[in-house]
Amino acid sequence: MGYILPHESNAHSPLSSSDPAAPGETALVLVSHGNRGIVLSPSRGEIEVHYRRSVGRPVCGDAVTVNHDAGEMAAVESIHPRRNSFARADARFRQQVVAANLDYVLVVIAAEPAPSRDLLERYLVAAHSLDIQPVIVLNKAELLADAAPADDGPLARLEEYAELGYTVVRTSCKANPGVAPLADLIAGHTSILVGQSGVGKSSLVNRLIPDVDIQTGTLSHSTGKGKHTTTSTMMYALPGEVRDPGFLVDSPGVWEYGLWEMEAGDLQHGFVEFQPFLGQCRFNNCLHASEPGCAVKQAVDQGQIRAWRYASYLRLLEQS
Ligand SMILES: Nc1nc2c(ncn2[C@@H]2O[C@H](COP(=O)(O)OP(=O)(O)O)[C@@H](O)[C@H]2O)c(=O)[nH]1
Ligand SMILES: [Mg+2]
Ligand SMILES: [Zn+2]
Secondary structure (H helix, E strand, O other): OOOOOOOOOOOOOHHHHOOOOOOOEEEEEEEEEOOEEEEEEOOOEEEEEEEOHHHOOOOEOOEEEEEOOOOOOEEEEEEOOOOOEEEEEOOOOOEEEEEEOOOEEEEEEOOOOOOOOOHHHHHHHHHHHHOOEEEEEEOOHHHHOOOOOOOOOHHHHHHHHHHOOOEEEEOOOOOOOOOHHHHHHHOOOEEEEEOOOOOOHHHHHHHHOOOHHHHHHHHHOOOOOOOOOOOOOEEEEOOOOOOOOOEEEEOOOOOOOOOOOOOHHHHHHHOHHHHHHOOOOOOOOOOOOOOOOOHHHHHHHOOOOOHHHHHHHHHHHHHO
């Protein structure tokens, strides 16, 4: 394979300057379990690697330095600094990193199962706090084609999310409009699919990646188990441009609801329309709840911030 790694296509890329046969080659982690994984090596394609004990735990999307002369199996010597990372909450609500160096968090929602209240806000806040651009994907779009939803949940507010500046993409794995608009958006980028179980994330992967079974087979043949498993977070290469195809991370089943507890102070940065008003409150540690002289609350009263977004903020604040 002739892939180059995402974001390393420029002249000062570590790849362009390195001898492909040299021990210290930069490779991209596609799947990682325990102390092993599969990386995409510019010189050797997809190869199994183990991690030196000192290295820590690479995740999909990590750029790592691989030593091909380390013995039977190539060894990861180091993890390059991460541009960002996506995390889920573990059982104690602590952040656990599952993928790194992402361009987009694709937050998938659908009419069925209907999104729970504040789910979309929670994902948007998470993406902002992790410094990754969120994209709202309405899958099963054909189910909403003729009937606008009666409720006041996110499905009825997609236009307003677009007005707030979010990219909203409609897809269907069963009918029009298909997945082409999403394919165009994510080509050449690295993205992760998140959202409730049943909204169609795996169906989107199957539509977006024609050889997904082959890639899954290769990636599953890792870590000594060698069996076809879809229980791990995996990074797939998108079709198209061989030199810079883009990648898509799917995270089967495990962490679809699990967002970590957010800091009260982080929350406000996840609401894009609050930003012009932050720093203008009477108290510099204002959480914009019931404090006097709150510029955010005043903006709500004057119609510059939507009341339903502010209400969602207050609910998330209460839960934080
Ligand atoms: N009507 C409709 N059903 C879909 C669509 N995409 C996926 N599904 C169905 O939704 C169910 C859950 O899909 P799946 O991809 O497993 O969701 P995941 O849990 O998010 O990975 C399956 O029965 C799919 O066939 C769509 O665009 N329209
Ligand atoms: Mg799935
Ligand atoms: Zn305030």
